[in-house]
Amino acid sequence: MNYGLVFRALLICLPLTIIGCGQESSDNAGTSSGEATDNTTTVKGGSVDVSDPNAQFIPVLSYRTGPYAPNGMPVANGFTEYLKVINARDGGINGVKISFEECETGYATARSIECYERLKGKGPTGAAVFNPMSTGATFAITEKAPVDKIPLITMGYGRSESRNGGVFPWNFPIYGTYWTAADVLVTHLGNINGSLDNLKGKKIALVYHDSPFGKEPIPLLKKRASMHNFELLTIPVTHPGVEQKSAWIQIRKEKPDYVLLWGWGVMNSTAIKEATGVRYPRDQIYGIWWAGAEPDVRPAAADAVGYQAVSMISSGQAQVHKDILSYIYDNDLGTGEREAVGEVLYNVGLLNAALVVEAIRTAQSKYGEKPLTGEQVRWGIENLSITNETIDALGLTGYMYPVNLSCSDHEGKRAARLHRWNGESWEYSSDWISADDAVLQPMVKDASDTYAKDHNLSTTACNS
Amino acid sequence: MFYREAGQFKTSYKADQAVFPIFQDRIFVAIWLLIGFVAVPMLANEYMFKAIFIPVIIMALAAIGLNLLVGYCGQVSLGSGAFMAVGAYAAYNFMIRVPELNPLICFLLGGLSATAVGVIFGIPSLRIKGFYLAVATLALQFFTDWTFSRIDWFTNYTPSGSIAVQPVEVWGFTFDSPLRKYMLCLSALVLFTIIAKNLVRGRIGRAWMATRDMDVAAEIIGIRPVYAKLSAFAVSSFFIGVAGALWAYVHLGSWEPLAFDINLSFSILFMVIIGGLGSIVGGMLGAAFITLLPLFLNQLPVWLGINMSTAMVSHLEFMIFGALIIFFLAVEPLGLARIWQIIKEKLRLWPFPH
Numbered sequence: 001m002n003y004g005l006v007f008r009a010l011l012i013c014l015p016l017t018i019i020g021c022g023q024e025s026s027d028n029a030g031t032s033s034g035e036a037t038d039n040t041t042t043v044k045g046g047s048v049d050v051s052d053p054n055a056q057f058i059p060v061l062s063y064r065t066g067p068y069a070p071n072g073m074p075v076a077n078g079f080t081e082y083l084k085v086i087n088a089r090d091g092g093i094n095g096v097k098i099s100f101e102e103c104e105t106g107y108a109t110a111r112s113i114e115c116y117e118r119l120k121g122k123g124p125t126g127a128a129v130f131n132p133m134s135t136g137a138t139f140a141i142t143e144k145a146p147v148d149k150i151p152l153i154t155m156g157y158g159r160s161e162s163r164n165g166g167v168f169p170w171n172f173p174i175y176g177t178y179w180t181a182a183d184v185l186v187t188h189l190g191n192i193n194g195s196l197d198n199l200k201g202k203k204i205a206l207v208y209h210d211s212p213f214g215k216e217p218i219p220l221l222k223k224r225a226s227m228h229n230f231e232l233l234t235i236p237v238t239h240p241g242v243e244q245k246s247a248w249i250q251i252r253k254e255k256p257d258y259v260l261l262w263g264w265g266v267m268n269s270t271a272i273k274e275a276t277g278v279r280y281p282r283d284q285i286y287g288i289w290w291a292g293a294e295p296d297v298r299p300a301a302a303d304a305v306g307y308q309a310v311s312m313i314s315s316g317q318a319q320v321h322k323d324i325l326s327y328i329y330d331n332d333l334g335t336g337e338r339e340a341v342g343e344v345l346y347n348v349g350l351l352n353a354a355l356v357v358e359a360i361r362t363a364q365s366k367y368g369e370k371p372l373t374g375e376q377v378r379w380g381i382e383n384l385s386i387t388n389e390t391i392d393a394l395g396l397t398g399y400m401y402p403v404n405l406s407c408s409d410h411e412g413k414r415a416a417r418l419h420r421w422n423g424e425s426w427e428y429s430s431d432w433i434s435a436d437d438a439v440l441q442p443m444v445k446d447a448s449d450t451y452a453k454d455h456n457l458s459t460t461a462c463n464s
Numbered sequence: 465m466f467y468r469e470a471g472q473f474k475t476s477y478k479a480d481q482a483v484f485p486i487f488q489d490r491i492f493v494a495i496w497l498l499i500g501f502v503a504v505p506m507l508a509n510e511y512m513f514k515a516i517f518i519p520v521i522i523m524a525l526a527a528i529g530l531n532l533l534v535g536y537c538g539q540v541s542l543g544s545g546a547f548m549a550v551g552a553y554a555a556y557n558f559m560i561r562v563p564e565l566n567p568l569i570c571f572l573l574g575g576l577s578a579t580a581v582g583v584i585f586g587i588p589s590l591r592i593k594g595f596y597l598a599v600a601t602l603a604l605q606f607f608t609d610w611t612f613s614r615i616d617w618f619t620n621y622t623p624s625g626s627i628a629v630q631p632v633e634v635w636g637f638t639f640d641s642p643l644r645k646y647m648l649c650l651s652a653l654v655l656f657t658i659i660a661k662n663l664v665r666g667r668i669g670r671a672w673m674a675t676r677d678m679d680v681a682a683e684i685i686g687i688r689p690v691y692a693k694l695s696a697f698a699v700s701s702f703f704i705g706v707a708g709a710l711w712a713y714v715h716l717g718s719w720e721p722l723a724f725d726i727n728l729s730f731s732i733l734f735m736v737i738i739g740g741l742g743s744i745v746g747g748m749l750g751a752a753f754i755t756l757l758p759l760f761l762n763q764l765p766v767w768l769g770i771n772m773s774t775a776m777v778s779h780l781e782f783m784i785f786g787a788l789i790i791f792f793l794a795v796e797p798l799g800l801a802r803i804w805q806i807i808k809e810k811l812r813l814w815p816f817p818h
Contacts, residue, residue: 064775110723114515117515118515121510135624136722140716143628143717210722212624216624335773447623455628
């Protein structure tokens, strides 16, 4: 009887021991293979390991899956490949290598926050700067960034009032906000009609992505509508925007003179197809800069010809693209297609990365050439000054614009051009159009004062 | 051997009616409480608090709430995201319109607003059942989506429809650090779990279960279906409403109507189904499974040192996550709670079975 019990106990112990050993050995295997791959990534193609104590860490929030992937992918490729080429060609920023890690958000706000929390403490000094690549995520991270002391660069998106650095010291909507973009579009419509007063009695429809991104231009358009007596129709499209039959039936019924398209991802190409379906002329549709890239018009093919969008940056290649092709693609280390280098959204990502790199370079001039903290990089962004000479030296001639930031102006540039899809490529269709700061400034002040009051913020007076 | 209740005699009515009549269960719960209130605060880092514990705890609260309705009363609901939204927006409106109110009171008022909405939208359950009821509650989901994105009063006329809130401050004590937020959520979960556990053991819970098992028979033995069903809707939406207020204020801090869309309703329902219908611990297990598994799968390649593109990782995440859901439901259709119960039964004799 006793022997039987002992025998059973042994029988039970044996598999347990084996399982235990097995786990241990598999753990070992895991770590050793991990080290092996780490070593290889350090050497290859401008990628530096995140654990490198001498590298500046830049977090990358990207979306390569889901309904926004066609647009998210080129942005992420442009961003990361610029960082890689800085490492490979220049050996980093003044010798400080850049390490980065991507985190997939799927353009979902909750997942973006998780990625933000995951990446903010990585690298020797933590995250230098976040580029959320989503207005919804920007709203959420705006609440967290001041606590963690990490700046946000929201190039062409985010909160429009956040250009007021006195209330939003950590937000930098460089190269334009949605209010700027909407104002540029209204100004352009005024220009083609002779003057803004001729917009009287016209009907302008805004077809927008039903999210903070799409709603952001509405206050400005309402104000412009009351100033010039045009009628504004706001037509929401539910995320992700593949179903918008009813929106375009409404447009067929109302026959607006112009349609402004505030879409992102599959919503844009669907909108152009639906417009074709209801025979709304494409040359009367004007997109935001997020609705003016190749993935938006290619699916609609010839139907998209004549469609215009306000442009932060258009397609094409500068010197830096050639460097990217020779340093990265010639070594088969590119993330995307070779042909996609120089597309609109690729260039947007590239320009965004260039701003990040120049901000860090500016911060290094004050804090020394070493990995910097988010707080130090924030000083670099606020004192960013990009001149034509810098742009030429970076090899970005024609693909980056001079900009001077200050505490009171975190936006820097309030002018944009329009570009038109000719069936093959995007080409500029207008001169530089400036937004009217006399209209924008009071709105920014009101909105940021409200924000400060709601959050009991003490606004810093901008002296610089 | 580890889980043998032999020799534990119940000699009084009080002992017989205890929440955990078995000694080992009491030890086990005490250990979990110690882990939750002592070990985790000492060991966890900021990421674990913010991305793992706080969301799981709040979702567990919502899943327990939905489990009262679906698991105990048998009324299928697809409106939990909507109840969370009502809780969140109501708490926000109480907070900004009556600033002198204590935020914790606002959370409870948010829950009560969800209760009111829940009772109104629970009325169809008196006439329709099963899938038809699920579709009726779906209407609530779309209704709240529309309400909170179109009626500007609820968002205090913010131009973009996105709400940003301040940290919760109670009597000069601010719940701003991750640890404090975690403690707030955990205390809420413990409190509401005690309430839920006692409700389902008592008269009300038995009325719900009788209605779930056979409503005609329940009516014949004297249970009023109106009362049973509407009280289930009321209690369940109260729980979910409070969870919604916590989700908005403690976890998100800033949110848009899309944060409470149909996907949230689905994921809470999946938590309940995978965790186990009609089980309190099932709600918690389900919430942990649905919230953590994608994060775990997403970070696994980095931990193992496998170099893979983020797109590939996230495709794999979806595939493995889906496959695991099917696997768990195929192996144990009654959910993770049932697996836990089987383990307990085996542990009675293990490692020395007859």
